[in-house]
Amino acid sequence: MTDKKYEARLRALTAWALDVSNRGFVPPPPADLEAIARAKGTNADLVNGAVAEAWSAAIKALLTQVAFNIADPHLQLGEEFNEPTTDAGRTTELKSSTPAQPVAISNHAAGTTATSKQNSSPAPTVDRPTDDSANDADPAEQSYLALKKWRDGLVSNGAIFTSTIKDTQLRNVANIYANGHGDIRQSLTTQLKKFADQMETVLEGLNNDRAEIAPLPTGHDTALTPSVNVGGTQTPPSAPESVGPPPIQPPATDEAAATSASDAEYSTASPPNSVERLGMAFAAMDYSKTGDEPVQISFRTDETGRTLSWAEPSDSHAFKIYRLVSGDGSRPYNPDNADLVAVTRGLQASDERPFTHAVRYYQVWLNEGSTETLALASQPVLYAQGNCVGELSNVEVREDEGRVIGKWTALPGTQRVQIFRIPQERPANPASDPAYRILTGMDNLGGFVDAEAERGGAFIYKICAEGVVDNMTVLSAPASVPLQVSAVLAPVRDLRVDTTDSNGTVQFDLSWTSPPGGEVVIYRTQAAPVAGLDLKPLPEGSIRDGISGPEARLSYQVRLEDTMNVMKGIALPKGWTRAYFTPVTVLGNLVHVGTTVVKSVALQVKNPKVLERVNSQILTFEWPEGAGAVMVYQGPSGHDPELALSGQPVEVSEPVYRQRGGLHFETQLPAIGCDLHLVPVTFEAGKRVSGEPTTVNYPWIMRMKYELIAKKSMFIKTAGVSVVVTALERPGSPLSFVLVFNPDRLPLTISDGRPMNMIRDADGAPRSSRIFTPEIGTPNEPATAWRTTGEDWAADVGTQSGFLRLFASLPPEGLRRVALMDPPMDSLRVKGSSNVMKEFFGVK
Numbered sequence: 062m063t064d065k066k067y068e069a070r071l072r073a074l075t076a077w078a079l080d081v082s083n084r085g086f087v088p089p090p091p092a093d094l095e096a097i098a099r100a101k102g103t104n105a106d107l108v109n110g111a112v113a114e115a116w117s118a119a120i121k122a123l124l125t126q127v128a129f130n131i132a133d134p135h136l137q138l139g140e141e142f143n144e145p146t147t148d149a150g151r152t153t154e155l156k157s158s159t160p161a162q163p164v165a166i167s168n169h170a171a172g173t174t175a176t177s178k179q180n181s182s183p184a185p186t187v188d189r190p191t192d193d194s195a196n197d198a199d200p201a202e203q204s205y206l207a208l209k210k211w212r213d214g215l216v217s218n219g220a221i222f223t224s225t226i227k228d229t230q231l232r233n234v235a236n237i238y239a240n241g242h243g244d245i246r247q248s249l250t251t252q253l254k255k256f257a258d259q260m261e262t263v264l265e266g267l268n269n270d271r272a273e274i275a276p277l278p279t280g281h282d283t284a285l286t287p288s289v290n291v292g293g294t295q296t297p298p299s300a301p302e303s304v305g306p307p308p309i310q311p312p313a314t315d316e317a318a319a320t321s322a323s324d325a326e327y328s329t330a331s332p333p334n335s336v337e338r339l340g341m342a343f344a345a346m347d348y349s350k351t352g353d354e355p356v357q358i359s360f361r362t363d364e365t366g367r368t369l370s371w372a373e374p375s376d377s378h379a380f381k382i383y384r385l386v387s388g389d390g391s392r393p394y395n396p397d398n399a400d401l402v403a404v405t406r407g408l409q410a411s412d413e414r415p416f417t418h419a420v421r422y423y424q425v426w427l428n429e430g431s432t433e434t435l436a437l438a439s440q441p442v443l444y445a446q447g448n449c450v451g452e453l454s455n456v457e458v459r460e461d462e463g464r465v466i467g468k469w470t471a472l473p474g475t476q477r478v479q480i481f482r483i484p485q486e487r488p489a490n491p492a493s494d495p496a497y498r499i500l501t502g503m504d505n506l507g508g509f510v511d512a513e514a515e516r517g518g519a520f521i522y523k524i525c526a527e528g529v530v531d532n533m534t535v536l537s538a539p540a541s542v543p544l545q546v547s548a549v550l551a552p553v554r555d556l557r558v559d560t561t562d563s564n565g566t567v568q569f570d571l572s573w574t575s576p577p578g579g580e581v582v583i584y585r586t587q588a589a590p591v592a593g594l595d596l597k598p599l600p601e602g603s604i605r606d607g608i609s610g611p612e613a614r615l616s617y618q619v620r621l622e623d624t625m626n627v628m629k630g631i632a633l634p635k636g637w638t639r640a641y642f643t644p645v646t647v648l649g650n651l652v653h654v655g656t657t658v659v660k661s662v663a664l665q666v667k668n669p670k671v672l673e674r675v676n677s678q679i680l681t682f683e684w685p686e687g688a689g690a691v692m693v694y695q696g697p698s699g700h701d702p703e704l705a706l707s708g709q710p711v712e713v714s715e716p717v718y719r720q721r722g723g724l725h726f727e728t729q730l731p732a733i734g735c736d737l738h739l740v741p742v743t744f745e746a747g748k749r750v751s752g753e754p755t756t757v758n759y760p761w762i763m764r765m766k767y768e769l770i771a772k773k774s775m776f777i778k779t780a781g782v783s784v785v786v787t788a789l790e791r792p793g794s795p796l797s798f799v800l801v802f803n804p805d806r807l808p809l810t811i812s813d814g815r816p817m818n819m820i821r822d823a824d825g826a827p828r829s830s831r832i833f834t835p836e837i838g839t840p841n842e843p844a845t846a847w848r849t850t851g852e853d854w855a856a857d858v859g860t861q862s863g864f865l866r867l868f869a870s871l872p873p874e875g876l877r878r879v880a881l882m883d884p885p886m887d888s889l890r891v892k893g894s895s896n897v898m899k900e901f902f903g904v905k
Contacts (some may be wrong), residue, residue, distance in 0.1 A: 069415065071098040073127045074120070074325070077135035081116070083142070084213050086150050089113045108675045115150035118142060121413070130415045132400060136227075143773060204235035226253060229401070233345060238264050240434065249345065250398070259771025322394070336859035343384065343428060343437055346395050350440035358423050358447030360540050369402075370409035371425055371445040380436045383444070384426040385410045390474055391627040392448075396426040396441050416451030419474035419528040423447050450528040450537035453478065458542040460520050463577065465544060467522065468508035476525065476527045477504040479536065479872060482511065485543065509582045516578030517548025517648065548578035549746035550598050553644035560660060561630075567662050569631040571642060573655075574624065579648030584613045585630060586641045595654040604652055608643055626656035638662050639743065643869075663690050664741035671730070671737065671759045672723070676882050678759065680724040680737065686742035690714050692751070693724060695735050702738045702754045710740075732789060734761040763792055765837065766882040767867045769889060772848060782891065783822050783848035784867060787838040796879070797870040800849070804863035811868040818853035823847040829853060832870050860893035 078088035089097065089112045096105040103113045103120055113120065119142035126134030145151060208231040215221045219633060230253060234245045234499060245264075246257045361368045369385065383406065386399035393399035402423070403410035412423075425445035429438035453469040460466070473479060481497045500509050514520060523539040559570045571583060584590075591607035619629045633640055639662065644655035669682040680693065692712050696705025713724045741752040765788040772781040784800060803814030820828035822845075829850045838844025866889055871880050883889065 067098055070101070070124060071095060071126050073123055073134045074098055075118070076133075077123055077138075077177055080135055083209070084217060086145060087112055088150075089116065090873045093865075109149075111147070112145075115145035115147040118146060130417050132417055140198065175700055199239075201232075201236045201239035204239045204267060205232050207263050208235055211259065211263045226256065229397070230728035233343060233397075234260055235264075236437070237344065259529060291507055297798055333832070334388065343396070343441065344439065346441055348399055349444055352427070352442035352444060355424075355443050355446045358425065358445050360449055366411050366413040367449065368409060368411050369423060369447070372455075373408055374427070374444065376429075381432055381433050382406060382433075382436050383408075383410075384428065384430045386424050386426065386440065387412070388422045390420060392422040392446075393424055396424070399424065416472050419451055419472040419476070419526060419537075420530055421447070421449050421451060422530075427470040442700045448530050448535065450526050450535050452537045453524060453526050453540055456524060456525075456540040456542065458544055460544060460546055462621065463512075463514075463516055463547065463549065464594075465511040465514050465520075465522070465546065466508070467511075467524065467542075469524065469540070471506045471526060474528060475506060476529050476534070478506060478509075479525045479527055480505060480509055480511075481512060481523040481525075481539075483521045483523060485521055488804075494895075514546045516546055516576075519543070519545045546578075548648055548650045549576075550646060550651055550653050551576040552595060552646055552653040554579055556642060556644045556656060556658050558642055558658045558660050563630070568629075569640070569642070569660055571628040571631060572622075572625045573644055575626055576646050579646045581613045581619075581626065582645050582647060583617075584608045584643045584645060585615055585631065586613050586643065587634075587637055587639075589641050589659065590643050590654065590657055595656065598653045601647065601650055603650050604645065604654060608645070608654070633662060637663070653719060661687065661743040661750055661752075664743065666691060666739040666741055666752075666755040669737070669739055669755055669757035671757060673762070673880065676729065676880075678726050678730050679722075680726070680739075680757075681722070682739060682755075682757075684715055684718060685741040687743060687754070688715070689744050690742045691718070691724075692740045692742055693732075694738040694740065694754075696738060698734050698736050700736065702736075702756055705736065705738050706740070706754065729764075730759045732762055732764050735759050760878070762878055762880050763796075764789060764880045764882065765796075765869075766884065767798075768867055769883050770846075780851055781854040782865060783846045784819070784835070785838065785844045785846045786835050786867070787840075787844045789840065791837060791839050791842075795834045796837065796880035797832050799832055799868050799870050800865060801868060802858060802863055802865050802891075804861045806867070807851065807864045807886075811870065814864075814866075815857050817849050817857060817865070820850055822848040857893070858893050862890075862892045864889050865891055 071094065074094045075091075078091075078094060081088040088094075090108050093105075093107045093109060093113055096107055097103055097113065097120060099105070101124060103110075103117045107113050119138060122142055123134055123136055126137055131137055146809065211229060212221075212226050215226075230249070234249070237245050245260060246254060247467065249257055356372050359370045361370070371383075374381070382404065384396050384404050385402040386396045387402050388392055388399050400414075402412050402414075423446065424443055426441040427439050428436045428439050429711035430439050451472045453471055456467070456469040458465065460468040465482075467480070469478070480499050481494070482499050483494075483497045497509060499513070503509070520543070522540070522542045522544060525539045526537040528535050528537070553573045553576060556571065556573045559572075561568045561570055573581065575581065586608060594604060594607045615628065615631065617631060620627050620629075631642075639659055641657050641659045643657040646653045648657065664685040664687060666685055667683045672679040672681060682691075686690070690712055692710040694702070694705040694708055694710045696702065696708070711724065711726070718724060735758075737757050738754045740754045740758070743750045743752070765786055767787075768785045770783045770785070772783060782800075784798075786798065799811050800817040800819055801808040801811060801814040802817055808814040816831040818831055819833040820826050820829040833847050835847050836845040866883065867881065869876065869881050871879060
């Protein structure tokens with residue numbers, strides 16, 4: 062493959078050698094120039110090392126200019142490099158007897174291809190013609206050679222530099238003078254008008270003595286092919302390897318014939334850069350003519366270079382010449398002072414020159430007339446314009462442990478560099494879609510570091526230099542670099558499961574952070590995965606037994622919200638009370654199981670009831686499926702459950718509950734009433750998870766107790782009983798009671814036996830009554846006793862034995878608020894009255 066840097070060095074060295082030869086000195090031969098270009102210096106195996114050493118300082122400065130992409134580097138050297146440092150640069154002494162080959166000058170370096178042979182004399186001499194060929198030589202060419210010889214003499218004497226008066230300007234003057242188009246001053250810039258008198262003297266002397274300038278074959282560029290003396294013998298100039306179009310001919314007497322001839326000379330199929338001679342023949346711009354709004358230049362860039370094209374004008378002038386010029390960093394204002402790219406009659410040209418600034422401005426100046434001569438003599442008009450931003454050079458993009466690193470060289474004037482990271486699966490691979498642009502907050506002039514590229518992803522990095530033209534951003538053609546980022550198999554450790562309620566149905570929302578590479582799938586199972594499954598990467602098929610199987614894999618849509626992947630609305634299968642969610646990272650044929658999260662349904666206790674057993678209470682309910690325990694919290698009636706949930710609960714497990722048929726409270730519930738809050742509990746990953754509380758009220762109840770005391774006399778064992786009723790607090794209203802006797806069993810209800818007549822156990826008490834209303838005592842106030850009457854006792858009990866029991870005489874609703882606790886069973890059993898004396902004496 063061609064080394065473009067080597068070609069650039071060789072072009073610059075060849076152009077410099079031609080300039081050295083034109084000044085009368087001896088440059089290194091072509092073989093040495095090629096060796097110097099390859100070695101990047103004079104330390105190479107050279108044919109004539111002495112000559113190269115004589116010019117080593119100039120060659121080193123020239124190669125430095127090339128390294129910095131300086132345009133026309135051979136014209137930018139300082140005055141100190143105009144002459145060799147030794148006589149070897151003034152006399153040729155070849156190491157071999159083989160004649161040096163001609164120096165080939167490509168159109169990239171000098172605009173056309175020509176040759177120059179080495180001579181043995183101190184300087185090339187322009188020989189007089191030895192025959193009549195001088196009479197046939199082109200006057201414009203002879204004028205140009207005379208002016209060039211005059212200019213080179215000034216340079217040799219140190220009066221000016223070579224770049225002070227360019228060949229282009231000399232050719233303009235020669236054409237104007239030879240073709241009789243007027244005063245040569247009109248073609249000179251302000252800085253060169255001081256040389257006008259000297260130029261006129263040279264040209265007038267040329268008319269008096271044409272023999273000083275050797276004629277050249279028609280069609281050759283005499284500036285590049287002077288005749289030289291080799292060994293004292295005149296050697297005609299060599300034919301060029303590539304010849305441009307023939308020189309401009311004087312105006313024809315017949316305008317149509319001249320136009321036809323000119324059309325034949327300018328072929329639009331000719332290489333655009335091959336018409337350099339025309340660049341020397343244009344009249345200087347005097348700003349007297351303006352054109353319409355310039356059209357736009359179109360650009361096409363490919364492997365061969367940059368091609369510029371423009372639309373054809375609509376007018377019908379017979380002869381049109383386009384001059385394509387450019388300016389790096391600033392827009393040209395005059396085609397004579399711009400960098401000439403090409404002269405052509407076609408509608409396109411190419412430009413392979415390296416950029417020296419980020420922005421290159423292009424202009425197409427149009428000369429037109431009915432003939433070639435009139436077109437060249439007419440004032441140029443700016444016909445088309447456009448601009449390009451130079452591409453980045455030395456672009457390199459690579460990966461370093463998951464980070465993508467890029468570096469390049471940006472041209473001076475580059476504002477910033479835009480970087481686009483585009484997935485390779487994108488069909489169009491857009492190079493300017495802002496969705497793919499990265500690192501927008503930096504100028505990226507020297508490179509970038511991309512730490513956000515997805516591991517395992519394949520991308521195309523497109524990198525564009527950004528320049529500013531008329532306060533608007535313009536991008537260069539992108540440099541494209543495909544890159545595959547290495548993947549790392551990492552598990553998901555931050556899976557989060559949130560419980561939601563959708564129309565009374567429990568659902569779950571999942572969220573997690575994407576791992577560096579691979580795809581994440583979620584499994585939902587009723588049982589926990591096998592322990593240790595998440596310790597290391599495993600073959601994909603090895604987890605099927607550990608996580609149920611493929612049917613457990615969720616297929617819900619995954620969305621990106623902020624920086625998290627989200628999967629919403631996951632339902633719990635019917636009959637499940639809990640679910641295990643396990644994330645699995647899949648990369649190729651390997652998987653890595655992440656951290657499992659278990660979630661239970663928010664259980665709730667149903668149908669709670671409190672059963673009153675006089676001196677104890679039993680709590681019953683439907684055991685919630687999946688609950689490991691039920692916690693019962695006690696709190697004030699009518700208050701928020703949250704207040705009670707901070708207290709100490711009573712806990713009951715399912716086996717104990719089912720064995721005893723409910724929760725039996727160890728201590729009695731408060732008589733003033735309370736609320737009981739039942740909370741089911743499940744166990745997830747070793748943690749207790751509480752369900753929703755269910756509240757049941759234990760109402761206010763009046764707890765009382767009574768005591769039966771047998772009444773006895775000296776001769777009768779049992780003459781009756783007295784009753785004392787007490788309570789923790791005195792009831793708000795009086796309560797009535799009935800003492801019931803049943804000879805066969807303990808009375809079960811107030812009507813299960815014979816009610817006994819009762820009377821206050823005090824002197825002067827009123828008459829007895831079967832329903833009595835005692836004063837209920839409290840712990841701080843003793844109770845008043847009531848007793849049976851002797852007559853009633855003898856009539857109702859007599860000598861019978863049986864059981865007594867006290868009942869509250871209240872309607873059914875009132876009985877629900879009263880708990881009357883019986884004394885010990887022995888005190889409720891009574892024997893009938895009997896006479897001790899009769900039993901003693903055996904009297905019946």
